Amino acid sequence: MNILIVGKGKMGQLIDAKAKALGLTSFGCCDVLDPSLLQQKKEDIDVILDFSHPDNLMWILKEIEGTSIALVEGTTGLQEEQLEALKAASKNNPIFYATNYSYGIALFHKLLKEVVPLLKDSFDIEIVETHHNQKVDAPSGTALSLLESIDPDHEFEHIFGRQGNVGARKKEIGIHALRGGTIAGIHEVDFFGEDEVLEIKHTATSRQIFVNGAIKAALFIANKPNGLYSMDDLLKGELHGRS
Known part of the structure; x- marks a missing residue:
């Protein structure tokens, strides 16, 4: 080839x-x-x-x-x-x-499609991605694709970072970008329920x-x-x- x-x-x-x-x-x-x-x-x-x-x-x-x-x-x-x-x-x-x-991220998407329908009505959902200090776009394309897997029908408001007096949480998904060092890529989706938290996380080490x-x-x-x-x-x- x-x-x-x-x-x-x-x-x-x-x-x-x-x-x-x-x-x-x-x-x-x-x-x-x-x-x-x-x-x-x-x-x-x-x-x-x-x-x-x-x-x-x-x-x-x-x-x-x-x-x-x-x-x-x-x-x-x-x-x-x-x-x-x-x-x-x-x-x-x-x-x-x-x-x-990444194969791991591909499986991440599959997991989300199984988990989200079971949790979206009773758990709050947040996405956090972390990359090296030279990455120019934010949030990452991967974070946006995870968001699409979580909310394909756009039922939720998408909040890119928070600042100021934002008030009580609505029907929303927060997306947050961290930048620093030489990190190849970390993507995490957190589901916050009553007295419990479920985290799905993928870390690329190179x-x-x-x-x-x-x-x-x-x-x-x-x-x-x-x-x-x-x-x-x-x-x-x-x-x-x-x-």
């Missing part, structure tokens, strides 16, 4: 190193400011992995238009029009999109778990039919492969 990586930051470099260690052919890293690799190798690329900046997305989608190249998209902070562009592109290319490529997930996604989506795929599809594929 031949891959190309968009983004020259830490994630891009780690994906490049992991791919080569596994014996995959990686053409290296590029971006919209240095597009030559993509343009030169377009006929040979099987999968593009993008873990860079939202500004690269529309350029990538334009470049793969009319090709059979698959895209593994992991950039967070995408705007609604960019998400719609991804969906539209999936009609003509295989697209894998996730805000977090970016390598996201790298491993990205490579698994690339291997999964190669040669797949056009469509929009997710970590849920990857988990189902892994379970089916073991059965």
Whole structure:
């Protein structure tokens, strides 16, 4: 499998190193400011992995238009029009999109879908996420996706931090972002009931778990039919492969 990586930051470099260690052919890293690799190798690329900046997305989608190249998209902070562009592109290319490529987070979503219907009417719900001091977007894309799993029908008011005389709690979910140090990522959902608290927490100790997930996604989506795929599809594929 031949891959190309968009983004020259830490994630891009780690994906490049992991791919080569596994014996995959990686053409290296590029971006919209240095597009030559993509343009030169377009006929040979099987999968593009993008873990860079939202500004690269529309350029990538334009470049793969009319090709059979698959895209593994992991950039967070995408705007609604960019998400719609991804969906539209999936009609003509295989697209894998996730805000977090950790297996643990994928299972986190599954747990929430089981637990929330049992607790949402009698427990207060809060989300807290923590990341390193270089992360630019807040709250994290993962926190927002957890919020979507908790409240898919938007029954609750979403409160992003609290300040001042906010009054008694209403039918709401609080979302809080902490930044500091070199933390790869911590996501926690707290359910506060009468005289009891349930916490579901995931801690990433390095970016390598996201790298491993990205490579698994690339291997999964190669040669797949056009469509929009997710970590849920990857988990189902892994379970089916073991059965």
